[in-house]
Amino acid sequence: MKNIxxxxxCKRTADTREHIPAKQFFKGVSDKNLITVPSCDSCNKGFQxxxxxxxxxxxxxxxxxxxxxxxLMDGEITRSIKRTPALGYQMFSQMQLIDAxxxxxxxxxxxxxxxxxxxxxxxxxxxxTKIIKGLFFNEFKQILQEDWxxxxxxxxxxxxxxxxxxxxxxxxxxxxxxxDTFAYGVNYVPNTFQSIWIIDxxxxxxxxxxxxxxxxxxxxxxxxxx
Ligand SMILES: [Zn+2]
Numbered sequence: 001m002k003n004i005x006x007x008x009x010c011k012r013t014a015d016t017r018e019h020i021p022a023k024q025f026f027k028g029v030s031d032k033n034l035i036t037v038p039s040c041d042s043c044n045k046g047f048q049x050x051x052x053x054x055x056x057x058x059x060x061x062x063x064x065x066x067x068x069x070x071x072l073m074d075g076e077i078t079r080s081i082k083r084t085p086a087l088g089y090q091m092f093s094q095m096q097l098i099d100a101x102x103x104x105x106x107x108x109x110x111x112x113x114x115x116x117x118x119x120x121x122x123x124x125x126x127x128x129t130k131i132i133k134g135l136f137f138n139e140f141k142q143i144l145q146e147d148w149x150x151x152x153x154x155x156x157x158x159x160x161x162x163x164x165x166x167x168x169x170x171x172x173x174x175x176x177x178x179x180d181t182f183a184y185g186v187n188y189v190p191n192t193f194q195s196i197w198i199i200d201x202x203x204x205x206x207x208x209x210x211x212x213x214x215x216x217x218x219x220x221x222x223x224x225x226x
Contacts, residue, residue, distance in 0.1 A: 007040035008137045008144075009130070014038035020134030021127075021182060022051045025201070027071060029178050037134045047130055052080060053120070054127040058201050060095075066202035068180045094120075128152050132197060132209050135184055140193045144211060151210040155198075163208060169198055 007014045018039035026034060056077055063069040100111035129150050136144040144150070153159055172185030181202060188195035197209040 006038060006143070007043055008037050008133055009039060009043040011143070012040045015041050016044050018044050018047070018134065020138065021131050021201075022047075022055060024051075024055055024076065025072070026178055026181055027068065029181075033177070035134065035138050035177060037137045047127070050123040050127050051130075052084070053123050056081070057120070057124065058206065062202045062204055065204070066180065069202045125152055128199070128207050128209065131199060132211060135186070135197065135199075136193070136195070136211060139186055139195075140188075142193055144193075147214055149210070149212050149214055151212065153208040153210075155205050155208055159208070160205075165198075165205060165208070168196075168208075169205070172196070172198060 005014050006012075009018075016039055017036035020035040020037055023031075023034060055072075059069045059072045059077055063073045094115045094117065096115060097110045100108050102108055129152070132150055132152075133144045136142065153163070155163075155165065159165075169185055172187045174183060174185045176183040183200045183203075185198045185200075186195055192213070193211070194213060195211045197207075197211070198205050199207050199209070
């Protein structure tokens, strides 16, 4: 099947290409090294607001541990907040200082926490869904069908333990798009495109994702979540 002229998100005619993930994440990398997929103009524009939020959110979450995230924060993001102050204001008004402790209970000072709203969660899920559709196409040269389920699991210290993330990550085939910025791992059930994914931004695994044919969801979940 030739999908090259079909938008992988809505299946209308593709007149442009969409970066997976958004180009604005990357600094100092040539366009030909980034992943792009066929997209129509309206899908391409439709993602923009959510993607701006997604990027600002993760950059501000991870800038303490990533030089690249810090640079993005200091540069373009500050500029884009100036351009659309409402978004910046909304993000910072949801930040709170909380007391932070180590695992053994030693107080280590204040830490910025972001109180995430349901709308934010939706925005983030919609961007992760978009990224997975793009990576799916990039891997399998197939459009992820609408009746498939995309199950997104946020990776927190708790899920990390439950999922045995380190072991899981070793079973995936990894592709590094830019070492300090974005990488993904994938594995799939033989003879199908049913797949598991981990996506890393700024060397931090953020999401674990299952892309499954609907009727198979239960079986597969069982086998992965033993
Ligand atoms: Zn489209």
